[in-house]
Amino acid sequence: MTPDQLSITLERVAPPREVDLVWGKCLHVIQENIPDQSFKTWFEPIRPLKLNGKVLTIQVPSQFFYEWLEDNYVHLLRKALDFSIGRDGLLEYSIIVDPGTERHKPRTVNVPTVKTPQNSKPDNFQTDPRLGSTAPKDQDSLQLDTYLNPNYSFDNFIEGDCNRLARSAGFAVAQRPGLTSFNPLMVYGGVGLGKTHLVQAIGNYIRNHFEDKVVMYVSSEKFTNQFINSIRNNVLQDFTDFYMKVDVLVIDDVQFLSGKEKTQDTFFHIFNHLHQLGKQIIMTSDRPPRELQGLQDRLLSRFKWGLTADLQTPDFETRIAIIQKKLQAEGIFIEYDVIEYVAHSVNTNVRELEGVIISLMAQASLTRQNIDVELAKNTLKNIVMNEEKEVTIDTIQEIVADFFTISIADLKSKSRKKENVYPRQLAMFLAKEFTDLPLKSIGYHFGGRDHSTVIHSIQCVNELMGSDSDVEETILKLRSYFK
Numbered sequence: 061m062t063p064d065q066l067s068i069t070l071e072r073v074a075p076p077r078e079v080d081l082v083w084g085k086c087l088h089v090i091q092e093n094i095p096d097q098s099f100k101t102w103f104e105p106i107r108p109l110k111l112n113g114k115v116l117t118i119q120v121p122s123q124f125f126y127e128w129l130e131d132n133y134v135h136l137l138r139k140a141l142d143f144s145i146g147r148d149g150l151l152e153y154s155i156i157v158d159p160g161t162e163r164h165k166p167r168t169v170n171v172p173t174v175k176t177p178q179n180s181k182p183d184n185f186q187t188d189p190r191l192g193s194t195a196p197k198d199q200d201s202l203q204l205d206t207y208l209n210p211n212y213s214f215d216n217f218i219e220g221d222c223n224r225l226a227r228s229a230g231f232a233v234a235q236r237p238g239l240t241s242f243n244p245l246m247v248y249g250g251v252g253l254g255k256t257h258l259v260q261a262i263g264n265y266i267r268n269h270f271e272d273k274v275v276m277y278v279s280s281e282k283f284t285n286q287f288i289n290s291i292r293n294n295v296l297q298d299f300t301d302f303y304m305k306v307d308v309l310v311i312d313d314v315q316f317l318s319g320k321e322k323t324q325d326t327f328f329h330i331f332n333h334l335h336q337l338g339k340q341i342i343m344t345s346d347r348p349p350r351e352l353q354g355l356q357d358r359l360l361s362r363f364k365w366g367l368t369a370d371l372q373t374p375d376f377e378t379r380i381a382i383i384q385k386k387l388q389a390e391g392i393f394i395e396y397d398v399i400e401y402v403a404h405s406v407n408t409n410v411r412e413l414e415g416v417i418i419s420l421m422a423q424a425s426l427t428r429q430n431i432d433v434e435l436a437k438n439t440l441k442n443i444v445m446n447e448e449k450e451v452t453i454d455t456i457q458e459i460v461a462d463f464f465t466i467s468i469a470d471l472k473s474k475s476r477k478k479e480n481v482y483p484r485q486l487a488m489f490l491a492k493e494f495t496d497l498p499l500k501s502i503g504y505h506f507g508g509r510d511h512s513t514v515i516h517s518i519q520c521v522n523e524l525m526g527s528d529s530d531v532e533e534t535i536l537k538l539r540s541y542f543k
């Protein structure tokens with residue numbers, strides 16, 4: 061290296077910032093006082109932002125993260141501040157409220173006791189000046205855009221086989237509203253599978269990329285209430301005029317219009333008017349148009365003019381990706397085996413999956429435990445027990461292990477001993493019968509076996525049942541526990 065190169069290298073090394081040094085001292089104290097795993101989870105993601113006199117500002121990834129620190133580590137943080145700044149040191153949190161847009165919400169906390177959180181302001185619902193509407197300001201008044209939730213975006217909508225068509229059609233519509241052949245775009249699917257998320261993402265995208273376009277998102281329920289109010293207040297013309305002026309109409313849960321003839325008549329006219337003008341119409345429904353009973357045929361036939369795309373239950377890999385995205389948004393780190401366990405166990409819909417993750421975080425916060433598979437199991441057990449009384453794979457394993465007086469560990473182990481193999485095969489057989497889990501997931505719950513082992517076990521039990529009355533009797537007994 062020549063002296064010139066050396067001097068260049070030296071010039072590039074920035075001196076450490078004071079805030080980094082101070083936070084480094086804090087971390088030193090913290091690391092000495094808590095397990096490595098907790099340190100990694102709760103302190104590594106923190107970024108020191110600035111030091112203003114004795115006030116240290118740190119950036120935390122989410123509201124949840126901040127609350128966790130406050131609930132669990134406030135005394136440790138005080139100790140760390142005493143060491144690095146002194147007893148009059150103060151800590152200020154900067155919370156990332158929306159990771160996508162990097163907005164920050166300052167929140168000052170004088171460790172250990174004084175919190176001065178700034179609550180987010182309620183949405184400022186105003187009538188929209190672009191339409192000159194004079195509708196009164198109540199919850200069913202006519203307002204634009206404000207019903208769009210900015211948290212729903214394409215970026216945080218995970219793509220998988222379950223939603224590929226709907227997502228790409230949605231994205232095409234968002235890029236060229238009214239100009240594709242997907243007009244109307246009808247997205248349908250079961251509860252909690254992302255219909256609202258997807259159509260709101262389309263609305264948000266259009267709003268952010270086409271300033272002049274007026275986007276209206278409304279649930280069919282709200283639309284109906286507005287319609288009824290407009291008749292009551294003798295302003296039906298204002299109501300239809302309002303909707304006929306929008307560029308993009310997103311109407312959620314159209315199955316709700318079922319049986320409401322007058323509302324359907326008005327919607328029909330609005331639909332025709334907008335469609336003729338090349339305005340974009342986007343709808344969701346909990347079932348395909350052909351199954352929408354109580355809707356007029358003339359509406360149903362129009363729903364089919366554009367594209368109808370469905371959302372299916374996400375597969376295992378998509379569930380993993382959804383959980384990871386959710387954790388990332390919350391700024392939480394959870395070991396992969398826990399994520400895998402939850403993804404294997406919750407295969408109904410995304411809302412439920414998110415619910416489990418939130419319960420898990422809450423549970424961990426309340427009991428001050430690390431988020432591990434054991435905690436996930438207990439959380440899931442409680443949710444399932446309370447809400448559905450559904451048979452879970454854990455229950456099956458517990459009952460079968462008890463029945464044969466072997467341990468659950470043996471039931472799941474690789475042991476080839478006869479006294480373990482037979483109960484294991486029976487448990488897999490019952491898991492197939494009583495849960496909706498795919499074979500791959502059942503195998504996963506039995507020590508990570510693959511789906512062909514599960515098929516083999518089920519075949520063995522079927523054969524034994526036909527040839528051995530004791531086996532048949534055992535199965536009858538075991539079944540009775542789950543019915």
Ligand SMILES: Nc1ncnc2c1ncn2[C@@H]1O[C@H](COP(=O)(O)OP(=O)(O)OP(=O)(O)O)[C@@H](O)[C@H]1O
Pocket residue numbers: 216217218219223249250251252253254255256257258346382385410411414
């Ligand atoms: N593909 C996905 N990627 C990320 N999050 C998703 C995805 N699908 C759904 N979600 C999340 O799951 C939750 C439920 O989704 P959403 O409310 O859009 O479902 P829905 O189909 O409209 O349900 P409902 O029929 O009850 O109205 C939301 O928090 C949403 O963000």
